[in-house]
Amino acid sequence: xxxxxxxxxxxxxxxxxxxxxxxxxxxSGSPExxxxxxxxxxxxxxLLRHISxxxxxxxTADLNKGETSFHLKKPFAxxxxxxxxxxALQNSGNTPLVFxxxxxxxVIA
Amino acid sequence: SQTIHQWPATLVQPVxxxxxxxxxxxxxxxxxxxxxRQAAGRGLQLLxxxxxxxxxxxxxxxxxxxxxxxxxxxxxxxKKLLLSDSxxxxxxxxxxxxxxxxxxxxxxxxxxxx
Numbered sequence: 001x002x003x004x005x006x007x008x009x010x011x012x013x014x015x016x017x018x019x020x021x022x023x024x025x026x027x028s029g030s031p032e033x034x035x036x037x038x039x040x041x042x043x044x045x046x047l048l049r050h051i052s053x054x055x056x057x058x059x060t061a062d063l064n065k066g067e068t069s070f071h072l073k074k075p076f077a078x079x080x081x082x083x084x085x086x087x088a089l090q091n092s093g094n095t096p097l098v099f100x101x102x103x104x105x106x107v108i109a
Numbered sequence: 110s111q112t113i114h115q116w117p118a119t120l121v122q123p124v125x126x127x128x129x130x131x132x133x134x135x136x137x138x139x140x141x142x143x144x145x146r147q148a149a150g151r152g153l154q155l156l157x158x159x160x161x162x163x164x165x166x167x168x169x170x171x172x173x174x175x176x177x178x179x180x181x182x183x184x185x186x187x188k189k190l191l192l193s194d195s196x197x198x199x200x201x202x203x204x205x206x207x208x209x210x211x212x213x214x215x216x217x218x219x220x221x222x223x
Contacts, residue, residue, distance in 0.1 A: 006152075009150065032209075034211050036212075043215070043216050044147075044214040044217075046211040046212070049211055086152065086153060088211075093206065094141065096141075096143055096155050097211070098155075099145075099152050099153035099155075101150065102152050
């Protein structure tokens with residue numbers, strides 16, 4: 001069965017410092033991976049997806065199949081990045097996304 | 110434009126009372142629909158999903174049920190609420206497999222069972 005692990009419940013960094021939110025997955029096939037973000041008092045929303053290889057709000061994520069990881073990175077954290085971040089996986093077919101337990105990022109001024 | 114409506118936003122219900130949470134999608138046809146429960150430290154737990162009218166898949170055997178009476182309507186129900194049903198319930202939709210475009214989430218319902 002597929003599983004998504006986010007080892008850190010809370011991550012605190014200073015403004016301007018680099019950020020890395022860890023995500024590891026277990027799935028034997030070729031999954032599609034996503035990062036979702038929930039800012040205070042806002043809806044959970046898609047941040048970026050592996051398939052698009054995009055950079056959103058300065059965040060990037062690279063799929064490492066050897067390490068089965070999809071870590072989210074940003075070189076310089078901003079206070080507005082403080083939020084709850086979820087990593088998610090979808091396998092082949094039309095099955096639902098599987099989410100990790102989430103990491104709360106707190107950027108300290 | 111495509112939107113998703115979820116109501117009510119908050120709900121306080123006594124133990125043993127029934128529950129009905131509604132989710133409606135606009136601006137698309139034949140969406141995949143999902144109910145998740147979000148709990149602190151436990152992430153997003155998939156409860157039910159539906160790929161078409163009358164088609165419901167249950168992921169977690171529990172006190173809840175779901176129905177899809179219309180193409181763009183998804184309802185989460187319970188006949189008798191338990192204290193453990195308290196939580197934040199999220200509805201989401203996708204056009205086809207989520208692997209292409211991900212989900213769009215509703216604003217959620219905070220349910221407190223007292």
